[in-house]
Amino acid sequence: MTTMRQAFVETVNDEIAADPRIAVVTAVISSNEFPQENERVVDVGIREQTMVGVASGLALAGLRPVVHSYAPFLVERPYEQIKLDIGHQDVGAVFVSIGASYDDPAWGRTHQSPGDVALFDTLPGWTVHVPGHPDEVTPLLQQALKDDNRVYMRLSLHENTQAYPVGEGFTTVRHGKRGVVLAVGPMLDRVLKAVDSENADVTVLYAATVRPFDATGLRKAVQNTDHADVMVVEPYLEGTSSHLVSETLQQIPHRIRSTGVKRHAELRNYGTAEDHDAAHDLDVVGLGSAVRSFFRG
């Protein structure tokens, strides 16, 4: 079965052969997946700040750089380079991470990045994709490579059982009257199971793209329910999109429940991703409990 990472590599390798604008910049991680003989494939060694700086220079010279590494090393370590070398220079690039919040927690906190999307959210002009299935990766990436904008794509080992159409705002997966649940990327399957387990009569929206935020889609979904109650389920730091839900519904009295990786403590446990999901109430049991308490009555 193809993983999101494999879909990413295959798509980039197809596109780099076809489009002379595309370049790849890596810092060792995954570098052997790309054609080393191609002069547009640049590995800088374990030097993430320079990885982003080089990508900036390539963009300034007219290329379309794809920058790739494990999430904490792609986003957190060179954050100022992303802010200044890409954003402030007003150039475009496609950043693609693997590892997500805690895809492999046996590696410990150093390899976890629940704050990546929140960090990008501090910067203007970024498109953020959080695909929930490998088949969503290729169309999102192909479009990103054609454009000149700034794109962050967050890949994960965790995925839904089926792909949904991407690129047209939020997808309505289920209609209901009690409120709306917005499920981001790989959270959808668990959200559907939790909603089923609670017999909750809610609309479920699916988002593989969270920035720009589909305010129109959310507003319409809320207008078609009896209660302006919105639960957001994100696979990264809880509350990351709450400000946009609030802004979207500013003319409507509403309630928000934000669910995601908890902010209150740094978990030092290793274990599995499933263990961490349970600790953050992001498993079906935890989500079911949240659905029950939030949509009660």
Added chain:
Amino acid sequence: MTGDEKHEWAAASTIDVLWVLYDKVLNVTPATADDPDRDRFLLSKGHGPMAYYAVLAEKGFIDESTLDDWTSWDSPLGQHPDRVLVRGAEISSGSLGHGLPIAVGTAIGQRIAGSRGRTFVLVGDGELDEGSNHEAIAVAARLKVANLTAIVIDNQSAMYGWPGGIARRFAVEGWQTAEIDGRDHEAVFTALTAPHDRPYAVVAKIEKGN
């Protein structure tokens, strides 16, 4: 003047190199500022850009009248240059340690495009304290970025100095190097036009207080 002595000293340190670059070395004019084959000059040491603006104005990239009210609300000229606002500025800079890694990418981009353009980047000796520069120094040599010239203005600003000298730091990574008097226009010109088949670092010394 700004009342900011450190930035004024930064400007005074770079003025001679900047003038020789734009007057005699760089293949770029206001008319070719968007030409993919132009030479690119990246001011990494964005502090004290008064000298940079003065040279850009003298060479016609920006209107001389904009110099008078710099840093005001409506002015495109700030204490750190913004490439979106300043015609001819290749990068926005100010935060130290960004220009050299970007220059490595720009030079590689020129090479990929088959361009005859060269990349020049100006850094300060104090700025070299930033670790990102040392990543870039190593990478440029490993990737054989021969169309890249780094000019280091050595006005003895680095907190702890450089054992064996700044040129040595570049040389051990495989750069071609030169050391010159940063006030001597002929020496600056000769150094910046010397042939090189690998990345090239020119250390321009400025005597403190001169």
